[in-house]
Amino acid sequence: MFELLAQTSLNAIYAASYISLVAVGLVLIFGVMGVINFAHGELFMAGSYVVVALYADRMVPFFVAVAAGLIFVGLLGLLMERALFRPLRDNPLGGLVASIGFLMVLQALAVLGFGVRMEHIPPVTQDVIRFADKISIPVARVYVIVTAFVMLSALWYFLKRTRFGWALRASAQDPEAAALQGISVTQTAMIAMFIGAGFAGMAGALTAPLISINPHMGHSVIITAFIVIIVGGVGSLEGAVLASVVYAFVHTFVTTFFDGVLADITGLALMLIVLIVKPTGLFGSADRA
Amino acid sequence: MRNFVIWVALAIALIVLPNLVSFSQQEVLVFLTINILVVASYRLLTLTGEWSLGHVVIMGVGAYASALVTKELGLWVPLGIIVGGLASALIALALSVPLFRMKGFYFLIGSFAAGEIIRLLWKRFRDPFGGAKGIKGIDPMPDFSIGIYQFDFFEPVSYFYFSAVVVALCLWILWRIEKSPVGLTFHAVHWQDKLAQASGVNLRRYRTMAFVIASGFAGIAGALLAHYIGTINPNSFDVEVMVFVLTWAIVGGTGTFYGPILGCVVLTILNEIVLRELGLEQTRPLIYGLILILSILFMPNGLESIVQKVTRRKDAK
Numbered sequence: 001m002f003e004l005l006a007q008t009s010l011n012a013i014y015a016a017s018y019i020s021l022v023a024v025g026l027v028l029i030f031g032v033m034g035v036i037n038f039a040h041g042e043l044f045m046a047g048s049y050v051v052v053a054l055y056a057d058r059m060v061p062f063f064v065a066v067a068a069g070l071i072f073v074g075l076l077g078l079l080m081e082r083a084l085f086r087p088l089r090d091n092p093l094g095g096l097v098a099s100i101g102f103l104m105v106l107q108a109l110a111v112l113g114f115g116v117r118m119e120h121i122p123p124v125t126q127d128v129i130r131f132a133d134k135i136s137i138p139v140a141r142v143y144v145i146v147t148a149f150v151m152l153s154a155l156w157y158f159l160k161r162t163r164f165g166w167a168l169r170a171s172a173q174d175p176e177a178a179a180l181q182g183i184s185v186t187q188t189a190m191i192a193m194f195i196g197a198g199f200a201g202m203a204g205a206l207t208a209p210l211i212s213i214n215p216h217m218g219h220s221v222i223i224t225a226f227i228v229i230i231v232g233g234v235g236s237l238e239g240a241v242l243a244s245v246v247y248a249f250v251h252t253f254v255t256t257f258f259d260g261v262l263a264d265i266t267g268l269a270l271m272l273i274v275l276i277v278k279p280t281g282l283f284g285s286a287d288r289a
Numbered sequence: 290m291r292n293f294v295i296w297v298a299l300a301i302a303l304i305v306l307p308n309l310v311s312f313s314q315q316e317v318l319v320f321l322t323i324n325i326l327v328v329a330s331y332r333l334l335t336l337t338g339e340w341s342l343g344h345v346v347i348m349g350v351g352a353y354a355s356a357l358v359t360k361e362l363g364l365w366v367p368l369g370i371i372v373g374g375l376a377s378a379l380i381a382l383a384l385s386v387p388l389f390r391m392k393g394f395y396f397l398i399g400s401f402a403a404g405e406i407i408r409l410l411w412k413r414f415r416d417p418f419g420g421a422k423g424i425k426g427i428d429p430m431p432d433f434s435i436g437i438y439q440f441d442f443f444e445p446v447s448y449f450y451f452s453a454v455v456v457a458l459c460l461w462i463l464w465r466i467e468k469s470p471v472g473l474t475f476h477a478v479h480w481q482d483k484l485a486q487a488s489g490v491n492l493r494r495y496r497t498m499a500f501v502i503a504s505g506f507a508g509i510a511g512a513l514l515a516h517y518i519g520t521i522n523p524n525s526f527d528v529e530v531m532v533f534v535l536t537w538a539i540v541g542g543t544g545t546f547y548g549p550i551l552g553c554v555v556l557t558i559l560n561e562i563v564l565r566e567l568g569l570e571q572t573r574p575l576i577y578g579l580i581l582i583l584s585i586l587f588m589p590n591g592l593e594s595i596v597q598k599v600t601r602r603k604d605a606k
Contacts, residue, residue: 036394087586092394093340094585097539100532101585104578112572219528223405226398261413268402268409275399276387 003134008256009249014141016248017148021203022221023228023240024152025196029077031172031235032192035085035095039103040225041218043197047073047204048213049110049119055208056121066147066205073201074194076106081193086186103218110215119213144206151199152241159237168192172235223264227271233281243282303453307446315445317561319452319517321554323510326456328537328549329463330506335543336467337499338479339396342531343384343404344507349526350407351377351508352515356427357417359516366430370455370512377508378501380407385497404531411523423522427515452513459506464546466502475499529574536577540584542591551592556580 026040037043050069054060060068080102088094127139159165171178171188179185204221211217224247232243247267254263274282307315331344355373358364364372384403391399411418418424430442430451440447466472477485478495486492515521541552556577564573588594 036398084582084586091589094589096394096397097535098582098585100535101578101581104532104574104581108572108575108578112575226401230395230398259413261409265406265409265413268406271402272387272399272406275395275402276390279391279395 003132004256006131006135008252010135010137011256012245012249012252014137014145015252016245017145018203018207019224019228019248020152020241020244021148021199022225023232023244024155024237025199026225027229027232027235027237027240028192028199029196030229031237032168033081033085033089033095033189034092035088035099036092037080037196038096038099038222039080039106039218040197040200041220041222042103042106043073043076043200043218044204044221045110045213045215045218046076046106047201048208048211048217049114049204050201051205051208052114052119052121052213056119062124062209066202069205070198070202073204074198076201077193077197078190080197081190085189085193107215107218114215116215121209121213124209138210140210144210147202147206151202155195155199156237164191220264224267227267229281230271231274231282236281239281246282304450307449312445314561315449317557319445319449320514321557322449322452322456323513323517324534324537324553324557325550326459326510326513327507328534328541328553329460329546330503330510331534331538332543332546332549333463333467333475333506334499334503335538336472336475336479337496338482339392339496339500341400341500342397342528342535343400343407344503345526345528345531345534346404346407347377347381347504348507348511348514349411349521349523350380350504350511352511352521352526353411353418353424354508355512356424356515356521359428360424360426361417366428366516369428370509370516373512373515374505374509377511378505381501381504382497385500389493389496389500401528408523408526419522421523423520423525424515425520427519427521429519430516448517452517455509455513459509463502463506467546471495471498532581533577536581540580540588540591542593544590545593545597547596548591548593551596555592 022040022044025043026037029035029037029040047069050072051062051065054065054068055062080099084098084102085095088098123140124143125139128136129139129142130136157165159169167178167183168188168191170181171183171185175185178188228243228247229240231247232239232241247270250270251263251267254266307318310318327344327348331341334341334344351373354376355366355369358372359366359369384400388396388399388403411423412421414420430440430448432442432447433440438450440451442448442451467475474485474490474495477490478492482492511526514525537553537556538549539552540556541550542548559576560573563569564576569576584591
């Protein structure tokens with residue numbers, strides 16, 4: 001029993017690491033732009049396909065492909081900011097609807113470019129770290145955990161310790177006051193979009209060899225991300241990370257001891273309960289970012 | 290008198306139309322009538338200012354309910370369709386308790402979550418919902434004759450007539466509701482919620498009412514669909530379908546009763562005639578996505594705003 005609990009916990013930590021990358025990006029975008037990005041799951045998918053195109057098809061080293069995924073999807077984020085969210089700045093529902101349109105475009109492009117079939121990616125490494133007889137973790141998963149930890153720490157440092165980060169948080173709290181201090185709202189929006197989208201892309205790229213990749217994979221990603229940001233409090237980055245851990249543990253344990261569909265239902269029910277009881281989230285205040 | 294002539298002309302056009310088109314286009318006409326009911330009922334909900342992402346799943350509730358009561362209990366199909374509508378309305382009433390503690394964005398996400406839970410329940414419980422494969426072999430409408438016309442529901446034309454009558458009746462009821470004091474209160478709840486509340490309007494009760502009525506009609510649409518195609522599964526009512534409904538409503542515009550219907554008709558024609566003829570059906574999501582983006586950017590009030598401009602110009606002359 002102990003082995004099973006320990007093994008499931010390791011799996012949950014892995015899940016928490018990439019979920020938090022996705023959720024933190026979504027929260028950052030909402031915090032600065034006030035828009036819920038429905039296409040976030042498809043940005044994750046785009047990151048995975050960068051790895052398919054570079055690493056699986058063209059033999060580019062894996063971590064170069066992951067970096068390319070971060071940058072490419074970050075640029076997609078900039079495109080969304082410029083083409084969709086900037087013109088619709090005064091219309092939050094419009095931004096949301098436009099991101100739904102963007103989601104469909106990305107999905108269709110993936111189908112046209114790669115086909116609907118599942119992509120197979122050769123494993124990066126077959127190594128496994130063994131703690132005990134029945135407790136082990138593949139090194140590929142360790143890569144995801146370590147990278148997520150490093151990137152989230154870097155983001156935290158950037159937001160709390162650099163002038164850009166201050167500017168970003170200032171315009172999240174009060175765009176008008178920030179603009180009066182000479183902070184460019186457009187510039188901070190672009191930075192937030194690049195980081196938010198890039199993180200989603202990197203999460204997709206990192207996990208690409210470990211999951212099944214198809215053009216419609218973004219659906220479950222965005223549902224997970226919604227659950228996490230609602231449970232964590234829509235505006236809170238720390239809340240998003242904590243909620244990712246909570247959700248990953250609940251989901252992994254229910255999957256292991258019962259089944260996957262029930263785990264999905266549990267996650268959604270958790271979110272509905274939080275929405276009903278405490279709409280500001282378990283860890284968040286009502287403020288944005 | 291002039292209106293009467295227009296309605297008679299429209300009715301004749303609808304009777305003649307399916308006989309002029311190909312078999313597959315007749316099928317499209319059936320889907321179009323059903324979709325019109327879906328999008329028109331969706332508009333009733335948006336009147337109160339709430340945008341749901343669960344409407345298509347609610348429609349699925351009607352489809353499942355009607356399919357099950359006719360198949361398992363042997364209920365007469367037209368009664369089954371009414372049961373479908375009632376089931377959707379009841380589920381909506383139950384969902385409204387948690388959902389209307391939220392507003393705006395939270396309601397959007399909450400309705401999405403509630404819909405996904407219902408879909409996952411269909412998937413998980415093979416008995417009675419058939420799991421991921423859904424329900425097959427749903428009873429078709431029984432054939433009948435009204436003297437001058439023999440309804441043979443093996444033919445899409447017959448089903449088109451049947452669904453057109455049902456949908457027209459539903460649209461008329463929806464229209465009456467919107468023009469009634471209740472419907473006007475829906476508008477007030479959206480645009481002047483504080484004033485409405487101060488005037489003694491129970492906002493939550495009216496939001497719930499709109500949600501339940503809209504869901505009931507969506508359920509009827511779902512049941513009509515189920516008895517036509519004969520097989521339904523959880524993926525028939527997934528988010529992609531919801532996005533189509535959202536696109537019809539937004540491209541058409543939700544400011545008027547005819548706006549969403551216009552959007553649905555125009556996009557269906559575009560889809561079936563233009564895309565199919567050009568062999569571009571594969572790119573349908575791409576084109577829908579682009580249309581959604583372009584219309585929200587450049588035509589935020591929908592096609593209806595163009596219609597209004599044209600008619601206003603005419604009146605000015």
